[in-house]
Amino acid sequence: xxxxxxxxxxxxxxxxxxxxxxxxxxxxxxxxxxxPYSSSSSSPETTxxxxxxxxxxxxxxxxxxxxxxxxxxxxxxxxHSNSVPIPYFGRSESPPSFTASPPHSEDSDxxxxxxxxxxxxxxxxxxxxxxxxxxxxxxxxxGTLDDGFNWRKYxxxxxxxxxxxxxxxxxxxxxxxxxxxxxxxxxxxEDPTIFEVxxxxxxxxNQGGGNANNNVMNPEPLTIIPQNQEQNLxxxxxxxxxxxxxxxxxxxxxxxxxxxxxxxxxxxNNFNFNTDPNNVPFSTFASSSDIKSDQDYSxxxxxxxxSNNFVESFSPSYNFGMSSNSEMNNFGxxxxxxxxxxxxxxxxxxxxxxxxxxxxx
DNA sequence: CTCATTTGACCGGC
DNA sequence: GCCGGTCAAATGAG
Numbered sequence: 449x450x451x452x453x454x455x456x457x458x459x460x461x462x463x464x465x466x467x468x469x470x471x472x473x474x475x476x477x478x479x480x481x482x483x484p485y486s487s488s489s490s491s492p493e494t495t496x497x498x499x500x501x502x503x504x505x506x507x508x509x510x511x512x513x514x515x516x517x518x519x520x521x522x523x524x525x526x527x528h529s530n531s532v533p534i535p536y537f538g539r540s541e542s543p544p545s546f547t548a549s550p551p552h553s554e555d556s557d558x559x560x561x562x563x564x565x566x567x568x569x570x571x572x573x574x575x576x577x578x579x580x581x582x583x584x585x586x587x588x589x590x591g592t593l594d595d596g597f598n599w600r601k602y603x604x605x606x607x608x609x610x611x612x613x614x615x616x617x618x619x620x621x622x623x624x625x626x627x628x629x630x631x632x633x634x635x636x637x638e639d640p641t642i643f644e645v646x647x648x649x650x651x652x653x654n655q656g657g658g659n660a661n662n663n664v665m666n667p668e669p670l671t672i673i674p675q676n677q678e679q680n681l682x683x684x685x686x687x688x689x690x691x692x693x694x695x696x697x698x699x700x701x702x703x704x705x706x707x708x709x710x711x712x713x714x715x716x717n718n719f720n721f722n723t724d725p726n727n728v729p730f731s732t733f734a735s736s737s738d739i740k741s742d743q744d745y746s747x748x749x750x751x752x753x754x755s756n757n758f759v760e761s762f763s764p765s766y767n768f769g770m771s772s773n774s775e776m777n778n779f780g781x782x783x784x785x786x787x788x789x790x791x792x793x794x795x796x797x798x799x800x801x802x803x804x805x806x807x808x809x
Numbered sequence: 810c811t812c813a814t815t816t817g818a819c820c821g822g823c
Numbered sequence: 824g825c826c827g828g829t830c831a832a833a834t835g836a837g
Contacts, residue, residue: 601814603829616828620813632828 574628574649580636581643597651599631611637619653627653 599617606613612635619627629649636642 602831604815605827605829608826614827618829630828 576646576648578644578646581645582639583641583643595645597629597653607634610634612640619651621653625653627651629653 598620600620601615601617603616604613614632614634617631617633619629621627629651632646634644636644
């Protein structure tokens, strides 16, 4: 589905070059980290910071090149990317023919008193955008797709004409901060490995490093990928765009994904290149909550598989801090004080709340 | 005990 | 009346 012309070959070489340099830099960083205590001229921290900065720069550049080259969807490196916004997505969505819901939520108690009629109106004119996420076949989906936000499932429904039920999620900070962002997740009929994630509303919460605006505009730039875990992707809040995360099929993707596979960062702060790429299944994104302390993690620049509209950069926000959100939404089990590695630039971990049972039935 | 998920029921648009 | 979206009690996990 992709045809790479001569121009793209040139771009591709540049991308490869950048990634290769980045890989070398990672290796250097690994040596730095492994070194007991180098008596070099500069302090270890300075050297590491320097290397880190360069690595980020290389990745950034490669991503920019990649996304620049994917600007033309006909030559897209993203098999199903669609740079065209799709304001209303789905087989059953109604046009925005009625007035907007008032800002207050629909959480009022329907049993105690009549609801404000408007409270249950569909949020038809709230921002809506869809992304498609493809998972690795055979890999359990029971985990999460990390989009940098914490979601809580509030419903699931069988949709007419759809094989799989649709899951409904809302921001966990809905009650705390009045964030009205919601999302719907549905497995595609045609390809069960593809999930359609429809986001509605903007995050007004402080998830994502406390910058709501940043949340709104930033899809997930970077996701941590524990090996042997399920895919963990999602969109940050951004007005109307579509994304697809797809399995590598063409050279550039393979290159990048091999790169991803080979680049790990382990929990002891060591960067590693896997010697065996087969060790890391593709797209084994995982719930942050599933991350075990002794696991290796793979950096995956989600931006390379995102909308063509973006030129993402690796944000150096490798926040290894703990999530302090008391309303953590850890689907598949609660989590209290476990290590939440925050690799999103938004500085927040979240789980993609897939209910595998629901989506696999 | 707390909190997230499940699931049947309800609500509102069409 | 149908259907999608949401609510909230029940349930279960940690």
